[in-house]
Amino acid sequence: MQQPVIATFYDHILDIAKQEGCSVQEALSEAKKLGVTALEVSCMNTRGRARELSRELLDAGMGVTAMPAFFSFESDPDVEQKAEEFFADAKTIGADTLLVIPGFLPEGADPEECTQVMIERTKRLSELAAKAGLALTMEDFDNKSSPIATSAGMLRFMDAVPGLTACFDTGNFYFAGEDPFEAFDRLRGRIGHVHLKDRAENTDFGEDPNRTVDGRPMHPSPVGAGVIPMEELLGRFRADGYRGAYTIEHYGARPMLECLKHSTEWLRARL
Secondary structure, three states, rough: OOOOOOOEEEHHHHHHHHHHOOOOHHHHHHHHOOOOOEEEEHHHHHOOHHHHHHHHHHHOOOOOEEEEEEOOOOOOHHHHHHHHHHHHHHHOOOOOEEEOOOOOOOOOOOHHHHHHHHHHHEEEHHHHHHOOOOOEEOOOOOOOOOOOOOHHHHHHHHOOOOOOOEEEOHHHHHOOOOOOOHHHHHHHHEEEEEEEOOOOOOOOOOOOOEOOOOOOOOEEEOOOOOOOOHHHHHHHHHHHOOOOOOOEEEOOOOOHHHHHHHHHHHHHHHO
């Protein structure tokens, strides 16, 4: 059986280059030595440099798992224009999946009305993506103003939007105070993408200003070294037949290269 793809974020490669004082190409080479063969490249990375970035990844022999795409569906009705821009960049870098962040609930807005607007605009995006040959996925986004911070919020969008799958971020249900196993059971059979993110209560691997909704600190951690039951979750993904990529995530980690080394070693030993 072919081993699943191990990926990480292009942002983490940029962090490695900055922290280690090396070039981006050298950082890509170091990641590849650790077993990383693909990257998640966001719309922030591609803006104005998609062709250049495509050549950079090609030279490094790196694939692309997905492109996180930030929309403002709560306020911007022009789905077509933004979709055209993101679709073009996704195709240029070789991404066949967009990870949709639909927007955030403005302070003082009616959350029900605002969420429904975002759902309708995500449905339109889904229609456009289908015509463009692109898939859509959506994660449990760790922000108090996000309508998709919980599995219930994700399911509301997924039930309304044809073809939309769940990106299961192992560390973001912790933010929302939701049991990850209960979230897995709710999303089971609909998971199309996975982010492997652990969380630490100490600052051994870097600081992060984020806190859970009930005020607990959330700091970066290599996969398997924090408070999230990573091994059990990985076992459930595999037992349930998930064969997609595993994208390692630890924004804010220092040193990023050492964290990536720990994470890839942990993951490779279990695949």
